[in-house]
Amino acid sequence: MNKLYVLPQLLLACTLITLPGCLTDGSGTESGSTVVTAPTTTPTSPTADPTRTICDPFKTNSPQARDRGLVGNLFYLTDDQPRYSNITDYLNNAKVIDANIYLDRLFIPTRPFDRGFYMQSGDLVTNINGTTLYEYFGLRMTGQLQLAANEEPGYYQLATLADDGALLKIPDGLGGQKIIVNNDGTHSTKFKCATEPVYMDRSTHLPISMEYYQGPRFHISLVAMWRPWPDGVTNTNPVNDPLCGQQGNSLFFDSTKDPVASNAAFYQLLERKWKVLENENYVFPEQSNNPCAPPEETLAISNYSLSGIARDRVTLTWSTNVESNSQGESNLTSTGVKTLSQVDATNTLSHTLTITGLIPNTLYAIRALSTSPGGQNAISDERVFRTPR
Structure with missing residues (x-):
């Protein structure tokens, strides 16, 4: 089910990223591969006697x-x-x-x-x-x-x-x-x-x-x-x-x-x-691993795309190989400032999320993020687009 999120006011500063391509209003292009595997943590089999x-x-x-x-x-x-x-x-x-x-x-x-x-x-x-x-x-x-x-x-x-x-x-x-x-x-x-x-x-x-x-x-x-x-x-x-x-x-x-x-x-x-x-x-109290739980396969994002690009919003869709939650990251390229959407905590393999609160006629770089129940994080590559006037 599609989730609608308004970008929060809390902004996370980051460095300006150079973006390729020349875009028209409401158009988009991708940066990187079409299948993304970028977990920030790798699962390990919990060990116990x-x-x-x-x-x-x-x-x-x-x-x-x-x-x-x-x-x-x-x-x-x-x-x-x-x-x-x-x-x-x-x-x-x-x-x-x-x-x-x-x-x-x-x-x-x-x-x-x-x-x-x-x-x-x-x-x-x-x-x-x-x-x-x-x-x-x-x-x-x-x-x-x-x-x-x-x-x-x-x-x-x-x-x-x-x-x-x-x-x-x-x-x-x-x-x-x-x-x-x-x-x-x-x-x-x-x-x-x-x-x-x-x-x-x-x-x-x-x-x-x-x-x-x-x-x-x-x-x-x-x-x-x-x-x-x-x-x-x-x-x-x-x-x-x-x-x-x-x-x-x-x-x-x-x-x-x-x-x-x-x-x-x-x-x-x-x-x-x-x-x-x-x-x-x-x-768990004071520990992070259940040695009885089987380790997850490495979390990966694939089939990431944007649709429904409008003056103030965009819809993200992607897939994961492990059931996980959904979040979007919006990078205002003119300032290098990133904004995170709220987390949709529903664990799923097929993700759809709509971000609102965008500025018309503005260049954005958008990424999808997912976290699995086992604590793995996966981040997609960027999709770059300009909102219509």
Whole structure:
């Protein structure tokens, strides 16, 4: 879909570029090749010790990006320990596995779990007695929340679905953490909601930790959700969904289906604007690479062209070999000043973007820019044209 952008007032200075060719009003020519490959970064395969790396053991089927997701630790109770019924006792007493676990997102609908955990090397994780871990284990995952491209800045209400206990924590403003959603305890799949909002804008990276334990076999569930704060204001009046506090292994999901199917209660949450936090909502803390995500092929721009040249606008079209976002750069050749359009954050292979706010009877050099989810940047060559009088 074509996106229309007015050039912002912020200008980036650069040196004057000598441009070839003699142009007529509204005409254009290209500078350079017709197929452009100009990534400013080259992807590399993230490396990690395969004997200490656990990749997405719950198979959340979410698109992977090397800079997004959650990372954490796996721990378990030994056979001689009490069967605790809260996450704090698990964290204080459980044995920690010497490995890092990576998740693309927190979306584990209610289902049986007897697969256990496998290292990237293929080795099965077991306890000290050689038993597969499918009960009395826990996770502590960390990451940072951000808005997805289609979400608006504002106040949001967080919630979790969990079987068994889960605590979602955020910074308390004093250097520590506070519980924003308390879904602790041994229980069937329960929906719990935050009673205070979090504010999110385009620059917000909200640190979170999700602490979770699975008690007795076999069902597990862990889903992180949010919705725009219902009253749209900043007060901390409790705002409850009718399903907050409700629980049941078959209330939200049908685990007898393969794959697991959503039930009416889960669809009701979606109707009330609850949304599962996707891979796009999670940014890794203090690291840029997910060793479980396959490396992208080198990002390249091709088939770049201009059309619809008018007194105050021009339309750019181009293709990329990796799904990526879209942005335009306008160079006012008489001054050497460049202006960037807003970024269209939709990741696509076919790009169309219209820049407005151009000056009539003026020579411009225009470039297309794309950035992939893995952080690669590609820049086209220039197309030079003069706007009509």
